[in-house]
Amino acid sequence: MVRIGIIGSEGRMGQALARAVTDGGHELAGGIDRGGDPAALADRSDVLVDFSAPVALEANLHAAIGAGIPMVIGTTGLEDRHHVAIDNAARQLAVLQTGNTSLGITLLARLVREAAASLGPEWDIEIVEMHHRMKVDAPSGTALLLGEAAAAGRGIELAGNSESGRDGHTGARQQGAIGFAALRGGTVAGEHSVIVAGEEERLTLSHSAENRMIFARGAVKAAQWLIGRDAGRYAMDDILAPDPAPAATGA
Ligand SMILES: NC(=O)C1=CN([C@@H]2O[C@H](COP(=O)(O)OP(=O)(O)OC[C@H]3O[C@@H](n4cnc5c(N)ncnc54)[C@H](OP(=O)(O)O)[C@@H]3O)[C@@H](O)[C@H]2O)C=CC1
Ligand SMILES: O=C(O)C1=N[C@H](C(=O)O)C[C@H](O)C1
Numbered sequence: 001m002v003r004i005g006i007i008g009s010e011g012r013m014g015q016a017l018a019r020a021v022t023d024g025g026h027e028l029a030g031g032i033d034r035g036g037d038p039a040a041l042a043d044r045s046d047v048l049v050d051f052s053a054p055v056a057l058e059a060n061l062h063a064a065i066g067a068g069i070p071m072v073i074g075t076t077g078l079e080d081r082h083h084v085a086i087d088n089a090a091r092q093l094a095v096l097q098t099g100n101t102s103l104g105i106t107l108l109a110r111l112v113r114e115a116a117a118s119l120g121p122e123w124d125i126e127i128v129e130m131h132h133r134m135k136v137d138a139p140s141g142t143a144l145l146l147g148e149a150a151a152a153g154r155g156i157e158l159a160g161n162s163e164s165g166r167d168g169h170t171g172a173r174q175q176g177a178i179g180f181a182a183l184r185g186g187t188v189a190g191e192h193s194v195i196v197a198g199e200e201e202r203l204t205l206s207h208s209a210e211n212r213m214i215f216a217r218g219a220v221k222a223a224q225w226l227i228g229r230d231a232g233r234y235a236m237d238d239i240l241a242p243d244p245a246p247a248a249t250g251a
Helices: 012-023 038-043 054-067 080-089 103-118 141-154 213-226
Strands: 003-007 027-032 047-050 071-073 094-097 124-131 162-164 178-184 191-197 202-208 232-234
Touching: 003 012, 003 038, 012 027, 012 213, 027 038, 038 047, 038 054, 047 054, 047 213, 054 071, 054 080, 071 213, 080 094, 094 213, 103 141, 103 191, 103 202, 103 213, 124 141, 141 178, 141 191
Parallel strands: 003 027, 003 047, 047 071, 071 094, 094 232, 124 178, 162 178
Antiparallel strands: 124 191, 191 202
């Protein structure tokens, strides 16, 4: 049994997480929200799970380092300076950051990387996501994660090779760019499609989150997996089974 402390505990994800912690046979060490004390929470936890807001990140990392415990970061809308803070913290603690804790998206990212590596830059990659009306950041963390996977498959950096927020006379699409479109409405838990569009054919790789419990269960799995790991920065892909051996020829 692992004692799990939740940051953002009264939020949509925080409440789902509390259920997943007890469903998974673990102990809820407690939770905090805006104005709470992450150091006190860390002192009574074996691992912290953060689904709150980017502004909280540095104090939360500091608390985890102070208590000598690992941390799962699910918060999205992170900027470069947040990633630098995570890299620095990862010298002292095991930290897993991801825009999506579901196993389905983790596998989808592998498939996207393979598709991008197999098909040349003449195939246009567009990432479309839809979320509930309350979501505050765009593109979603998942869309960016999938964009990074596509860029990695192509051997390019996503920064400098992406297009988003098209409106008005945009001019033609830049060849090799990875495009993003974000839709918001209703109560959608999370829809992501990666469209790979070529000459007269189109491939679509999609994932639908039917309920945010999939993220909560994945986060609990990640928290449990982090216990006892060496300091370092980890990703959900580290938890998934290794890539299977290449298919036999002639299949
Ligand atoms: N990686 C993944 O798989 C997933 C990531 N997410 C991400 O998780 C985050 C939370 O999503 P969601 O639960 O829907 O959002 P909510 O707005 O429902 O919840 C956020 C919670 O964080 C709290 N909070 C805000 N600021 C702070 C702070 N400085 N310190 C501590 N707590 C704070 C809020 O408290 P208060 O109301 O007092 O401000 C609130 O309880 C988002 O970034 C979202 O994109 C969501 C789903 C899956
Ligand atoms: O805010 C959400 O709800 C979600 N956020 C994550 C994201 O930004 O991708 C993950 C999931 O899609 C739900």
